[in-house]
Amino acid sequence: MTLTSDSAVLDLVTSAGNGDVVPYTSYPLDSSRVLLGLVNLVRRAERDTAPERADANLCSLISPRVFRSLLNSLLFRDPATLRHSQRVGRLATGLAKYLGWEDRNLRAIQIAALLHDLGKVGVPDSILFKPARLNSDELRLMTKSYLIGVDLLEMCRVDPLIIRIITDSHHRYSREPGGNAIFSDIHQGARILVVADAYESLSNDQVFRRAKAHDEILKLLNENAGTQFDGNIVSALQRWIHTYGPPALDGTMNDDDSLIHYYQPASDAELAEAANFSHLFSYMQTLDELYDGFSIIDCSRRMLVWNRGAVKTHRRPAREVLNTIWKPQVFGYADDRGVPLATSQCPLEAIFATGSSYAATLNMTDGEGEPVSVELQAFPLIDRNQRLQAVAEIYRRTERDEASNVSPEVHALKMMASRDALTRVANRGELDSQIEQLLKKYNSESQSEVFSVIFVDADHFKSINDKHGHTVGDQVLVELARLLQHESYSGEIIGRYGGEEFIVLCPATDVELAVRKSERFRMSIQSMRFADYPSLRITASFGVSQVVNGDTVASLVERADKALYQAKQTGRNRTCHLMTTDARRSAHRFSTDEEEDPLRLMQRFYIGVGQSVVPKMAGFVEAHRAKLLVVEPGRVKMQCGQGTIFGMWGWTNSTRPVILEIVLPELLEEQRGHASRRGPNSPEAICVTIQPKGRPNSQAIFQNRAKLLMQDLKSYLVPCDRQPGMGV
Template sequence: IFAYLHTLESLYDGFHLLDANRRFLIWNRGAESLLGHSTPEMLGRDWSCRLLGYRDLEGGEITDDDCPLQHAVDSGRTTMFQMEARRADGHSVRVELQAVPLFDESGTLQGVAEVYRDLARSGGKRPQEFRELKLAATRDALTNVANRGELETQLTAMVGEFARNPREPFSVIFADADHFKRVNDTYGHQVGDRVLIDLAKLFTRETYSGELVGRYGGEEFVILCPGTDLEQAVRRAERLRNTLSETKIGGIDRLKITSSFGVAQVEPGDSVESLLRRADKALYMAKENGRDRTCSLTNVDLLHEGRPKTASDEPTDPLLFTNSFSAVVASEMVVYKLGGFVSDHKAVLSEVTTERVIMRIGRSSWLPSFSWTPPPPPVEIELIMAGLSDSRAKSGSQRLRISTKVRPQGWVRDSRVFQHRAQQLVRELKQYFAAE
């Protein structure tokens, strides 16, 4: 905690620390100077927006239920706003405020830090040294690029700025190392870690100084590109992809690493979630179309998702089965329907988000995969769910479009047997959702 507080002292213009009951525990010298309240005056007092005079940049009052601190506590992650705070002398100061929830190892909230940057002092811009110090406190431990929390914090700020000034575009690039599991299985996790470190170094070296490279999770990286439209971002991703093909990665001569890229540009009405979802879908298009390529998506493209580009029931890859279907489902029933399928098939969930579910069905055995001998060999099923507008849906229900991908787990003797099993599983999944 003391190292963290030292970082805050050097990084921001002021900060204070609250306990779990929102009482002031620390009020540093920077906060004294910025807001005019002395430390003895603040320690032990109950925090409130009214006490600190929080208002939005248009002068509207910010309530305790709709403030950065409450958003941070509700979401469990850092929240950043640009706003006004009232000094002790009655004057207002424009600040960038970050609310950082502090949890213990059990996930219990122990307190919240609120940190300030004086927008007037920095001219509304982040100086380079501020950016470097800020990233130093939010690095991925393995690759030393930005971590997921920092990516989402910065992206939240960029989406907010675009909403205020839509003339300045930006784009998001997703990059995912191809066949990374095979690298780990063949060469071991030490080489796999070296691959991730080398990829992070390459992406950092090949991007511009204003761009932010981060590790989103696993072998997936995200690059935030300010002032960059979709066409420029696609060219940038292609440059990264081509550079990667000519670069030794992982420290092994015979190891060939490629990456797939998905690109999306912010559009009017976008949220952080919708922009990331579009870039992520573009990435999976690149994977689905052969890997080692770049794909991009716009909202216009998504409007035509229902028109299949190829027959999804007859995939060109014999070891990949893809299908999509629609269903009108009561919002609260989605979890129960999925839960029933998971329970009945004794599936193991490996990833669950609001948009994606990945599960494994079956267990490995010494028998060749997809033989007719029970129990059936394992497969991985990925579901990507997107809500669609539908006037036919009753109140409280939503129309979902569910895209499925089924892949075998292990050696496959007969791809036709795999395709038959995959079709059977997806057919059963449709029955759970009463698909159209």
């Protein structure tokens, strides 16, 4: 079968067997006929939603006939693209199954993989098969084509899960700047699809490069893990391949694939329909380039099509518009002077009355009640029997937003403005923007989801620069950022706050879970090794805080910074967090001086040179009936006060247990292999923290008891003044 066309007529011809060609169909290629093909596709999708028409193998995710038609369109446009999609589907479903996906979700990711390149149906050969890097205009057209493919799937009533996977797969794993989506919103199915797509593409020859070997592909995926790809999905792919061997990507289909009958060769009639789809894509691309949105209303005044451009122009979600009955008062039609139009003067009613096209500049009311000025064109969709089937409306805002037409070069500049130049993670400005978005979401939803901030600081980083040089120091920061990205698998946002400080923003994470994440980060950092510097070791300290009502970006980050300071002061290489009471006070009194926590007493002081802490503590332990919980070089933790045979009921204010922790920060650092920063005659720094075990009867009673304990402890340890000029 051969497709030929001129500027006005489309001829689909078949071979007559003797070398001649016989016309299959021939008709003018006008807007009405092209959009009628879309109307028929949508109606077919709606009819197939009936249970008796459903295909159990498709799990009601997509109309069987629409699915077959879309696959035929890919086959007609470029058989290699369909084969690529089939191989990606095999990879994506295998990887998803390995990760525990089942049943309907597994089928959804397979269908998403098969249709993720649907937008290529409308891409010209000069771009689709270009044997070189695409220029900025070509890249922009490719991006628009992908979006048009998603548009068509939505019009065909494809399940939202498939739409979500395909849409999210066209975002980079590291969230692009300037968007409204939160990074953690990228669906796991999309992350799987991106990795499967990249692996398949790299394993086969392309017009612009040769195929790469398996090990080389994995190396490239790992190098881009945490930025372009989800590092945990890449690791899962490696484990899957290590366990079951590299997948067969030879283009053959599995006999046990229940969708195999959808891949059967297309009939002549199906190929004719596929040819029309190609023109539908091209037409939708033209609409997307020149206008801001379009809709189609059938003769019963039912909203049949409402594309993403119409959603953006009118600020009305498709779910609120599709299948509803068109009502002029909903859209608030008015002329360019603001005078409301009578129902008979509205574009739709005018076309039903006259059968003629319509064009005017109108004021309409969007979904938020705001006026929007549009150039509106409307025209009837007439079938070949000259019957009116539907009306199409095309919208163009009089004040167009050109942001969607920015070139890749401008986009690259925006990326540079949001990324740290050294580590390529988010910079401080982007972090603030992301926290601001999460705060808005937290404050605007009645069932708001908490999130947490983790402040990370590399310990003794200056000594690395001093000993090994700034080049090595920079490499340590790059590796530290990469480790944080690889160890993040729940949508965390990693950013460099400045110097050796990083922030991990954790959506949908309370403080307890954030502390556990911090500990995982801390242990991984402690285990880092550097091939060129085998003796180099690093540790990091962590401060954690959870959002509370009334928080601002500044108060939330400041609270995490205070927790980090506490971790630094109590020995480094540890995680500290502020209690909920601390958080609430910090949010509401952020501008005041630092206050003490009523449920924690913490003091730092010094003891004289040569004093031994443990012998001096023996009398204190005996006097307060203390139970030692932790005894290690540089740290002692004990419970002062004990329960009675009556449990909690036997406690008095003077015997209620409290937890007392003593830390010698400098000794801890020396035990971890860091050079001592104090002179031989320097006093020993001690940090003491006292907290209640359980909930005390009152904060005042706890404070009184804690202060008495602290005073008694000092009588045993005998604090001294810090000598001037001595480092800590």
